[in-house]
Every structure is written in structure tokens, then in C-alpha cells.
Amino acid sequence: MSRKRWRAVKEIRIADVARLAGVSTATVSRVLSDPDKVRQKTHDLVMEAVRRSGYIPNSTAQKLRTRRTMNVLVIAPRLTNPVFAEILRGVDDELTQSGYGIIIGNLDNRREREARYVDLALSRQVDGVLLLTGYIPENGTRSMRDSGLPIVAMCAAIHEDGIPNVVVQDREATRQAVEYLARLGHRRFGYISGTLSSIIEVERFAGFQEGIAAAGFGQGNFVRWEGPFVFSTGVVAAEAFLQIKDRPTGIFAACDESAIGFIKRVRAERIRVPQDVSVIGFDGIEYADYTEPTLTTFRQPLHELGCVGADVLLKLIHNQMKPEDWSIRLPVTLLERETTGPVLHKDYKSLRRSKV
Amino acid sequence: MSRKRWRAVKEIRIADVARLAGVSTATVSRVLSDPDKVRQKTHDLVMEAVRRSGYIPNSTAQKLRTRRTMNVLVIAPRLTNPVFAEILRGVDDELTQSGYGIIIGNLDNRREREARYVDLALSRQVDGVLLLTGYIPENGTRSMRDSGLPIVAMCAAIHEDGIPNVVVQDREATRQAVEYLARLGHRRFGYISGTLSSIIEVERFAGFQEGIAAAGFGQGNFVRWEGPFVFSTGVVAAEAFLQIKDRPTGIFAACDESAIGFIKRVRAERIRVPQDVSVIGFDGIEYADYTEPTLTTFRQPLHELGCVGADVLLKLIHNQMKPEDWSIRLPVTLLERETTGPVLHKDYKSLRRSKV
DNA sequence: TCGATTTATGTAATCGATTACATCTTGTGT
DNA sequence: ACACAAGATGTAATCGATTACATAAATCGA
Structure with a gap:
């Protein structure tokens, strides 16, 4: 049976590129992440090998090694509500700029769906969590917080140590x-x-x-x-x-x-x-x-709310601040x-x- | 400096659980993924250790080893358009049921944003791609397809080998x-x-x-x-x-x-x-x-469209069909x-x- | 030109799981 | 009670990158 024929793909690994360029995997890695550490000649050699092989690093391996997933979980009560869509836009603008991806947690107004996303967060699929919802169960929120995961609460003031609020008045x-x-x-x-x-x-x-x-x-x-x-x-x-x-x-x-x-x-x-x-x-x-x-x-200020929330989360992720310092209330206008x-x-x- | 104090977390690895239960990591892994392969007594022993330690497997390590990310990329032209929000709901319903997560690719009507998501897909952060948009550049789409990544085109008929269309009439x-x-x-x-x-x-x-x-x-x-x-x-x-x-x-x-x-x-x-x-x-x-x-x-039928599209994608991911077999056109009603x-x-x- | 110092590269450990294979237990039939 | 099959568990390789450390090469001053 030819079930696999159309999925025939040769995965190119860093070792392949190294072999092609006649250098070690360490050098290839350096060229890609920190080019200043290698000689210009080696750099060109490696880049040529990368180009010719069409190599793209396997992000899962990178995540495992660096212990950073470059993903953020956004838990929203309902996607079809334009309020959340708009906030999400702001979040997206801010996060993609920093190279982070968004994993969407849509509760669809059903509270029982939260558990799934708490698990997802706890299994370290993400570096941080943005709560656009007000009714995450306290123990879910707490267990995420206790696991060291940076969390920012938006759209609802959660009065909980270690969780900054970015909300409107x-x-x-x-x-x-x-x-x-x-x-x-x-x-x-x-x-x-x-x-x-x-x-x-x-x-x-x-x-x-x-x-x-x-x-x-x-x-x-x-x-x-x-x-x-x-x-x-x-x-x-x-x-x-x-x-x-x-x-x-x-x-x-x-x-x-x-x-x-x-x-x-x-x-x-x-x-x-x-x-x-x-x-x-x-x-x-x-x-x-x-x-x-x-x-x-x-x-x-929905878009701004999203930007600010994402920004605060990034600061938390990069350990640039203590959560206590960052509760923000944006004004609304009539x-x-x-x-x-x-x-x-x-x-x-x-x-x-x-x-x- | 106490910059890290509030982030003090002990990460529990499978080896810790194994030690606690007095078994090997292989056994712990089996208990968690395929309980029938271990004796009841061992099972209980391990589960107790899991419970006491609060162990949750590191999903990144799992992804690397199993070569499945359990994530799908959804590229949408604009989040604030209720059409896409509604389709996304259907997608979400179908995917979460199968344990898949959604990474959102929001173009915000700006075509140049596509490149980022093509990269994301090519770096194997996802197992498949759902295209809710009509103007992915051909070479972007093709390179994803050529890399063996399952793709389903929705909201626009893309006439391209290996890419099923799930669209409306x-x-x-x-x-x-x-x-x-x-x-x-x-x-x-x-x-x-x-x-x-x-x-x-x-x-x-x-x-x-x-x-x-x-x-x-x-x-x-x-x-x-x-x-x-x-x-x-x-x-x-x-x-x-x-x-x-x-x-x-x-x-x-x-x-x-x-x-x-x-x-x-x-x-x-x-x-x-x-x-x-x-x-x-x-x-x-x-x-x-x-x-x-x-x-x-x-x-x-926006919700249905989302469900069907996600379903087709899952089938592709699980190699249960050839892409050619699955172009679907759903009717619209006046x-x-x-x-x-x-x-x-x-x-x-x-x-x-x-x-x- | 030679040794000291700096810079570039290579080797191998590591991240944390899964799983093929080897080994040890247990159960079964005689 | 023994041989053998079936079942349970352990050992170690593996996924594919990054990076600490070791080593080789280049640069510099005298």
C-alpha cells in the first residue's frame, strides 16, 4: 500500500548541515544563533550548506534544550466575542514582535474547559499564561502560579499574590x-x-x-x-x-x-x-x-490592553520584574x-x- | 539579588518519580501511557509516586521523542472578523477533542505576516496547518506542502496537489x-x-x-x-x-x-x-x-466548516487518507x-x- | 620567529521523555 | 518439580538541538 508515499520527506538535521559544510554541529549552531562567534569564512561556508540543504532547525529540540518554548497560552472565555478578539489582536502584535507564539485556550463560556488548559500550561508547553477570563478556578490558577509559570490576569482583577492584573477601570x-x-x-x-x-x-x-x-x-x-x-x-x-x-x-x-x-x-x-x-x-x-x-x-482600550498585558507577561517571563510591581488599570472613555x-x-x- | 526568588520551582522529572517508586523510568512511562503493560501492583505504586510528587510529564520532551507536537497552526486573515472566530470555534471543538492544541496565526489582513507562520510550520512546531486564508503565497504554501506537512485549505479553493479544500459553495x-x-x-x-x-x-x-x-x-x-x-x-x-x-x-x-x-x-x-x-x-x-x-x-455553515476542516486535517495527519480524496464543498443557505x-x-x- | 594570549572549533554531555531489546519473573502444563 | 512460554521490568539508545569544556588555530608583541 502506498499510504505513505506522499509524505516522503527527508528531515534535515543539524548534523547533515555540519557534514555538508565540513564542520561540527556546534559550529553550525553558533552560526545560526550567534554569528559573531565564528569566523566570516566559516560563517559563509555554513550558510551555504544551510541554504543548499534547506535546513530549518527543529524547534522542539531547541525548546527542550533551551527550556524555553517561546509560546504563550491565552485563555479566553469566548472567541466569537469581539472584545476578546480585539484584545487578542493586541496580544498578538506584542508577542509576535518578540518571537512568541500564541496557543489559544477557548473556553466557549464553559467553565469545565479550563482544566485542559491548566494541564497544558503545567506540562510546560508555554512560557506564560494570559488570563482573559475571570473564572479560572482558584486552584487551577494557583497551581499554575505555584509551578513558577508567569501569569497575567486581564479582564478581571484576580487578587492573588504573584499575579499582576492588567485591567480596565x-x-x-x-x-x-x-x-x-x-x-x-x-x-x-x-x-x-x-x-x-x-x-x-x-x-x-x-x-x-x-x-x-x-x-x-x-x-x-x-x-x-x-x-x-x-x-x-x-x-x-x-x-x-x-x-x-x-x-x-x-x-x-x-x-x-x-x-x-x-x-x-x-x-x-x-x-x-x-x-x-x-x-x-x-x-x-x-x-x-x-x-x-x-x-x-x-x-x-482593547488593543492597548492586549499589548500592555502581553508586555507585562514578557517582562515576567524574562524575570525583569516582580509581579507585585505591575498591576495596571487602564481608563475607559465614554x-x-x-x-x-x-x-x-x-x-x-x-x-x-x-x-x- | 532575589530576582529569582518567586520563581523557585523544583522541576520533577520522570527519573524522580522512578526513584520514588523504586522502578525504572521505562516503567513509569508505561504506567502513564499504556497501563495494560504493567502489573496492577506496580501501577498503583507508580501512580502513588506520581501523585505524591505532583509529576507532570514535560511535553516538549515527549514531542521530541514521539515526533508529534499535538499542535495545529491555524492561519486566519483577521481575528476580529466573526466569520473566522466562528470557524475557529468549530476547529477548536474538533481538535481539542483529539487532544490537539491550536497555535493561532493572525495575519490581520497584512499579507507580509505570512512568512512568520510559514517558518513556524517549517520548524515543525505543528503537525498540520489549516489555511483559513486565501492568499498564502504559493511558494509558502508549496514549501509547507513539500516539507510533508499536512495542509487543509478552507475559505478558499487552492488548486494545488496534495492540499484538500474544505470550502463552501x-x-x-x-x-x-x-x-x-x-x-x-x-x-x-x-x-x-x-x-x-x-x-x-x-x-x-x-x-x-x-x-x-x-x-x-x-x-x-x-x-x-x-x-x-x-x-x-x-x-x-x-x-x-x-x-x-x-x-x-x-x-x-x-x-x-x-x-x-x-x-x-x-x-x-x-x-x-x-x-x-x-x-x-x-x-x-x-x-x-x-x-x-x-x-x-x-x-x-461556519462551525461545521471548522469541524470538517479540522477532521480532514486530523485524517491527513494520521495518514488515513490521500489528500486528493478529500475536497469538500459545503452548501450555503439563503x-x-x-x-x-x-x-x-x-x-x-x-x-x-x-x-x- | 617564538611563546603568550586570544579566538575559533570540536567533543561530548545535556535537556526529559519513549521504546527496542535484553533480562528477569511469573505462570502453565505435564 | 521442571521446562518453557508469556509477561513484566530494566538498560540504554534515541529524538535534535545547545553549550561547557577541551583543544586547535590565529594573532600579537618583542
Whole structure:
């Protein structure tokens, strides 16, 4: 049977090149990694042999010997969420520049998938880990940390020794969102949150509550809907919203996709945005600029976040710093667009009944 | 200097476990990879030693010895395009199931980035390559193929020996799109294409022209705008569209993002969709269901495409087939939604002047 | 030109697993 | 209880590079 015919390849090893050039393997290795250590003549001789043989070093052997894999694991909750795609772009830009590769760990919003990637990290397939997710189990995270693996937590502040956080000002932004809505005259709020199990949500909800308090309101002034960071969470929230008699007029969604889902659904019921209900998102994904009306939202510096996170990780890998020194919080900026506006009392009957 | 203090880790090797259990390294290895080859008693002894020491095999050493990296390289044109994110999900589902990891090669629409990933593949960091992109330089692709590396081309039919194609019926769908628009009464067409350098575009444009011909029209009946698969391409196309006197009434966009960008832009000029202009997209991304109006489009079976592509690659890697046997074309399905409709002659003045 | 010093190259150990082969145990049938 | 087969375990080679150390060659000063 000819099953192997089309895979007939002669693997060229460093020894082959050495023989061809009439030098030792050590010399070939030096020519390739540290050319200053060899004479020009030898260098040319070896390079010619490399060229003629088409030699490319076997990276696995290099990794084993040098004990550096030149790979980084990026654990993301969901690839189809543009937020993570955008962060990943930043990470990629930074890492490839330094010659590192990215191994992708996609949880697809299923927490049980983490274990696989913890194993992968623990088996030393990577030199470091970037956590774009908030709910890595503590023991998974810890065991990676304890094994000496550099880790950077992004998108969620993990309060754990030896793990720097590179995150955005979730809490501050969320509080601002509420205050912004309050300034527009809103008195009853809706909060479309992420899932409770995510650490990121803890921060944002805390900020939300701070905002509510700062604006002089209490627990009775808001409704909270929960779900993963996807469109349908917004749709489900909208359906709950529609059932309410004294409907909130100021909605904050912890992610743009939910905000968009919400708007789509309520508009289908002839509820106008922003005249009847204001919606403010979080993330600043590109798509938020193409909806109708365009979404008011907080723009996260996603690309930058990725770059900074990767940079911090590289510094950790190269032992250029202690993890403690490097927790960073990047600011987010409010993009005031079309889905928010002042409360129009006469247009919105449910407000007539509201007391506060 | 305490620079290394927090990185103090004792790496446990197989020899340590062997010593702890009082057996040879060979036995430990057997226990871990092929438990049936050892006695129950020995098995338990070794496992206890593994447990107590917390041993995890060094995967790099395994890779070197077994000559299998258990990694696959996925080269994608752009991560933030939901199309690729979705395909990647399918790939991921299939590969992780088989214990393979994914190394991501993000071109970010910049062709010059390919070289890096070709090198990565050639240095045997991966067991196979999935090409989600259409413009890998022929010599790059060929050198990977010639090195014996299994490759599967997705998203674009690469006509090259030894490289199976797992793609969708681009050409057929594009032709259908034109015919569909023609059936609605449209006579002048617009085509928002991908960039010419992409192989995928060749197929789709061929299909488009077939459709034009099949509907009894000629080169004079359509306008073509070109750009990468992003929102702004649609915006730019819309601006060109707005300058035209006898505007096309049936627009086909080779990707949903462009379609959405186009619609957003023309609606800003009070042009109604679909009353004034019909738009049909290609991809079936999730967003397309959240626009207003919802986008008529061809849904690619993106997740399935990813699964099938990965499956074919695995078969190639395991030498279970010849590449020639495995070119697959998956069908796309038309989702008739709200951005397409019959031509309304009285509402659209430019049509009054049109002759055909 | 000669010895001392610097520079270039070669030899062989090493990274940490797997596995072919050799050797030692155990079990079976008589 | 013995011979022999089958099964379990150990020994050492191997994967393909890098690099410490040893040695050879080139350079320099007098």
C-alpha cells in the first residue's frame, strides 16, 4: 500500500548541515544563533550548506534544550466575542514582535474547559499564561502560579499574590454610567449584568451599586438581569423588562452585545430608544457604531490592553520584574452616541406613576 | 539579588518519580501511557509516586521523542472578523477533542505576516496547518506542502496537489444571489467584493458574473466596489454608490460586515432599505440578525466548516487518507430577511430613467 | 620567529521523555 | 518439580538541538 508515499520527506538535521559544510554541529549552531562567534569564512561556508540543504532547525529540540518554548497560552472565555478578539489582536502584535507564539485556550463560556488548559500550561508547553477570563478556578490558577509559570490576569482583577492584573477601570466606569444616566434625569435603572461566577462582574456590580448610592438612590431603584456576555442575554433582559409596569428608563448593559440585543428586542415592541428608554453599553466594539441608533458606550482600550498585558507577561517571563510591581488599570472613555437621552416625562407614561 | 526568588520551582522529572517508586523510568512511562503493560501492583505504586510528587510529564520532551507536537497552526486573515472566530470555534471543538492544541496565526489582513507562520510550520512546531486564508503565497504554501506537512485549505479553493479544500459553495451562492435579486425585478446591480488578491474573491466574482449572464444581463449592468472584508468597505462602497445617477437597486456584498456598513451609510442619506435598494450579504454572522432591518444573507455553515476542516486535517495527519480524496464543498443557505424586496418603480426615480 | 594570549572549533554531555531489546519473573502444563 | 512460554521490568539508545569544556588555530608583541 502506498499510504505513505506522499509524505516522503527527508528531515534535515543539524548534523547533515555540519557534514555538508565540513564542520561540527556546534559550529553550525553558533552560526545560526550567534554569528559573531565564528569566523566570516566559516560563517559563509555554513550558510551555504544551510541554504543548499534547506535546513530549518527543529524547534522542539531547541525548546527542550533551551527550556524555553517561546509560546504563550491565552485563555479566553469566548472567541466569537469581539472584545476578546480585539484584545487578542493586541496580544498578538506584542508577542509576535518578540518571537512568541500564541496557543489559544477557548473556553466557549464553559467553565469545565479550563482544566485542559491548566494541564497544558503545567506540562510546560508555554512560557506564560494570559488570563482573559475571570473564572479560572482558584486552584487551577494557583497551581499554575505555584509551578513558577508567569501569569497575567486581564479582564478581571484576580487578587492573588504573584499575579499582576492588567485591567480596565470597570468599577469606576460602571459608576460613571449610572451617574451619567442619573444626570439625564433617570430615576429607575436596569442593569444587564454578566454571569455572577465571573470575577469581572463583581467589580462592575460594585461600581453600579456605588453609582446608585452616589446618585442618592437605593436597592429599590434598579432591576438586575443576569446572563453571559452575548446578544441573547440582552434579548432575555428585554423580555423581562417588557413585563414590568414601572419600567426603568436608564439601562446599563455590562457588554455591548447585550445592549444591542436589548435594543433590538424593545424596538420590536415600538419602544423608542432613547426617547422611551436610554441604553448605555460597555466595551466599545466596532459593531456598536453600526447599529441604529448608534450605541452610547464605554470604550475599552482593547488593543492597548492586549499589548500592555502581553508586555507585562514578557517582562515576567524574562524575570525583569516582580509581579507585585505591575498591576495596571487602564481608563475607559465614554462615547456619547444616540442611545441615551434625557427622560421625556410626557412621552413615557410609566414615569407618571413613579414616585421618586 | 532575589530576582529569582518567586520563581523557585523544583522541576520533577520522570527519573524522580522512578526513584520514588523504586522502578525504572521505562516503567513509569508505561504506567502513564499504556497501563495494560504493567502489573496492577506496580501501577498503583507508580501512580502513588506520581501523585505524591505532583509529576507532570514535560511535553516538549515527549514531542521530541514521539515526533508529534499535538499542535495545529491555524492561519486566519483577521481575528476580529466573526466569520473566522466562528470557524475557529468549530476547529477548536474538533481538535481539542483529539487532544490537539491550536497555535493561532493572525495575519490581520497584512499579507507580509505570512512568512512568520510559514517558518513556524517549517520548524515543525505543528503537525498540520489549516489555511483559513486565501492568499498564502504559493511558494509558502508549496514549501509547507513539500516539507510533508499536512495542509487543509478552507475559505478558499487552492488548486494545488496534495492540499484538500474544505470550502463552501461560494460560486453557486453568489450566482444564486444575483438570480434572486433579478427575480425580484432588479436590473442594475452592485457588487461589494473582497480584495482581488484573495483567492476566495475569484470564486465569488466568477459566480457573480455567471449570475449576471444567467439573468440575461451583461457587464454594463453592474458596478463593482472592492475592499477587504470589513465594515468600512461597505461604507466606502456606499459613498461611491451615492454618486451614481442611475443607481443600482440590487446590491450583493461578499461579506456581511460590508453589507452592514453599506446599509448604515445609505440610510443616513434617507435611502430606504429595501424599498429603494435591496442588499444581500454573505456569511450569516450573528450580528446580521440584530441589524435594522435584519440582513438577508447566505448563511455559511461556519462551525461545521471548522469541524470538517479540522477532521480532514486530523485524517491527513494520521495518514488515513490521500489528500486528493478529500475536497469538500459545503452548501450555503439563503436567509431571506428584511433587506431585500421587489423593485418599487414609482418610489425610485433613478429607475424611471433606466432603459433596460 | 617564538611563546603568550586570544579566538575559533570540536567533543561530548545535556535537556526529559519513549521504546527496542535484553533480562528477569511469573505462570502453565505435564 | 521442571521446562518453557508469556509477561513484566530494566538498560540504554534515541529524538535534535545547545553549550561547557577541551583543544586547535590565529594573532600579537618583542
